[in-house]
Amino acid sequence: MTTTLTSKKKQPKQGMLDNVMRQFNNAADIIELNTNIRKILEVTNNEFVVHFPVRMDNGEVEIFTGYRVQHNNALGPYKGGLRYHPTVDIDAARALAMWMTWKTSLAGLPYGGAKGGIQLDPTKYSQDELQRITRRFTYALGDNIGPELDIPAPDVNTNPQTMAWILDTYMSTKSPNERSKNLHVVTGKPIGTGGSEGRDRATGYGVFLTIKFWAEHNTIDLKNKTFIVQGFGNVGYWASHFLKKEGAILIAVQDAYGSIHNHESISPEKLLDYAKANKGSISGFAGANVIDNAEFFGLDCDICIPAALGNQVTVDNAHDIKARLIAEGANGPTDVKAEEILLKRGIDIIPDILCNSGGVIGSYFEWLQNRNGEIWQLDEVLEKLERKMRESFNKVMYKTKTKNLDMRTAAFVIAIERLEETYVQRGIFP
Numbered sequence: 001m002t003t004t005l006t007s008k009k010k011q012p013k014q015g016m017l018d019n020v021m022r023q024f025n026n027a028a029d030i031i032e033l034n035t036n037i038r039k040i041l042e043v044t045n046n047e048f049v050v051h052f053p054v055r056m057d058n059g060e061v062e063i064f065t066g067y068r069v070q071h072n073n074a075l076g077p078y079k080g081g082l083r084y085h086p087t088v089d090i091d092a093a094r095a096l097a098m099w100m101t102w103k104t105s106l107a108g109l110p111y112g113g114a115k116g117g118i119q120l121d122p123t124k125y126s127q128d129e130l131q132r133i134t135r136r137f138t139y140a141l142g143d144n145i146g147p148e149l150d151i152p153a154p155d156v157n158t159n160p161q162t163m164a165w166i167l168d169t170y171m172s173t174k175s176p177n178e179r180s181k182n183l184h185v186v187t188g189k190p191i192g193t194g195g196s197e198g199r200d201r202a203t204g205y206g207v208f209l210t211i212k213f214w215a216e217h218n219t220i221d222l223k224n225k226t227f228i229v230q231g232f233g234n235v236g237y238w239a240s241h242f243l244k245k246e247g248a249i250l251i252a253v254q255d256a257y258g259s260i261h262n263h264e265s266i267s268p269e270k271l272l273d274y275a276k277a278n279k280g281s282i283s284g285f286a287g288a289n290v291i292d293n294a295e296f297f298g299l300d301c302d303i304c305i306p307a308a309l310g311n312q313v314t315v316d317n318a319h320d321i322k323a324r325l326i327a328e329g330a331n332g333p334t335d336v337k338a339e340e341i342l343l344k345r346g347i348d349i350i351p352d353i354l355c356n357s358g359g360v361i362g363s364y365f366e367w368l369q370n371r372n373g374e375i376w377q378l379d380e381v382l383e384k385l386e387r388k389m390r391e392s393f394n395k396v397m398y399k400t401k402t403k404n405l406d407m408r409t410a411a412f413v414i415a416i417e418r419l420e421e422t423y424v425q426r427g428i429f430p
């Protein structure tokens with residue numbers, strides 16, 4: 001097992017990392033960010049790369065590579081999800097960690113940003129194998145995570161069960177007297193293991209709320225508005241569920257297995273039941289027609305919700321998009337060049353660091369409850385979540401108006417200004 005720690009080292013820029021750096025530099029230029037603070041924010045604080053062996057069901061040992069990148073902790077402990085996917089590598093973890101720093105700052109949370117995961121295709125492993133992989137990864141990370149240091153949460157292909165395994169493994173390394181003080185080492189846990197009511201739907205509910213606020217802002221009625229969703233996991237499903245409750249109509253879905261379309265409507269609840277019984281896949285669902293993946297983003301609709309992976313809306317499909325609004329459930333789904341095209345075409349984009357921030361806000365509520373020995377009811381959690389998201393949305397809209405900025409740049413400016421303020425107040429970089 002090896003651990004590599006790279007501190008304050010310049011990184012090459014490409015893919016999602018290139019995107020987030022361009023977004024950051026654009027906003028930093030606009031506010032003429034102090035050059036010393038810019039130097040700090042453009043690199044990650046710590047990077048852990050761990051290789052660890054796990055016994056497979058057939059008795060063979062396989063070596064896995066896991067990552068945890070801690071970008072910045074000026075505002076509080078590092079916070080962010082763990083992703084299990086073949087595309088996880090050091091640059092993906094760096095980019096996603098940076099987005100977490102801007103997201104927690106914009107949301108006004110006492111957190112910094114981190115992200116990580118394991119490079120693997122979870123469909124190739126049994127539940128027992130995934131449990132052993134998760135436990136060995138947790139041992140490998142050791143005390144580089146912790147309830148007041150760095151707090152992981154679910155992301156793509158990880159879920160409350162994954163968090164429960166991490167919690168159990170982490171706690172087993174502590175003395176009995178210390179164990180109960182470590183419940184908040186991860187968030188997004190099952191309710192029976194210290195999880196919070198509402199964390200399951202927090203991200204999708206937040207996506208829905210930002211769409212609702214945007215519609216109110218533009219005096220648009222969401223009733224009978226059509227929407228399409230890429231990614232029908234935790235975020236995609238819950239966003240669809242709440243939009244449907246508001247009267248909007250889901251007409252197309254794309255996941256890792258294919259794309260389906262029904263111009264009349266697709267029931268999110270029926271599709272979820274189907275996917276649950278079909279190893280998570282929407283393919284074969286009887287309530288819609290199969291379409292070519294390449295057609296998906298060009299479908300006629302009012303709202304497009306990318307809620308899967310990064311770099312999905314690109315120069316290759318930005319010209320085809322018919323939606324009036326893109327609501328970024330995923331992290332980094334729109335690349336910088338595609339965004340230029342979309343903005344010129346008058347398409348609004350609710351940026352990821354605002355749109356999907358309900359997840360980390362829900363996590364913050366779970367962390368607070370664990371820390372204080374409290375248990376909140378679902379309606380209390382959702383009310384608090386709505387209040388926080390409305391505050392962030394209003395701040396972003398005010399900045400777009402007063403500084404004549406698009407929503408992403410406005411959100412980045414607010415996030416970076418908060419970090420700048422803390423560095424200046426500490427007196428380190430006046």
Ligand SMILES: NC(=O)C1=CN([C@@H]2O[C@H](COP(=O)(O)OP(=O)(O)OC[C@H]3O[C@@H](n4cnc5c(N)ncnc54)[C@H](O)[C@@H]3O)[C@@H](O)[C@H]2O)C=CC1
Nearest residue numbers: 156157203231232233234235255256307308330331356359
């Ligand atoms: N889970 C959370 O609380 C949060 C998640 N996010 C972001 O939302 C996005 C989705 O996350 P979750 O819903 O949690 O993941 P998930 O694992 O529950 O679902 C992922 C979905 O994306 C689909 N997908 C994977 N590869 C795809 C591809 N190449 N094309 C189309 N669809 C594909 C999968 O089939 C699945 O339906 C990610 O970008 C994640 O970082 C952001 C904030 C919080």
Ligand SMILES: O=C(O)CCC(=O)C(=O)O
Nearest residue numbers: 080081153155359360363
């Ligand atoms: O809930 C959290 O701590 C972070 C969720 C996450 O990974 C994200 O917002 O991208």
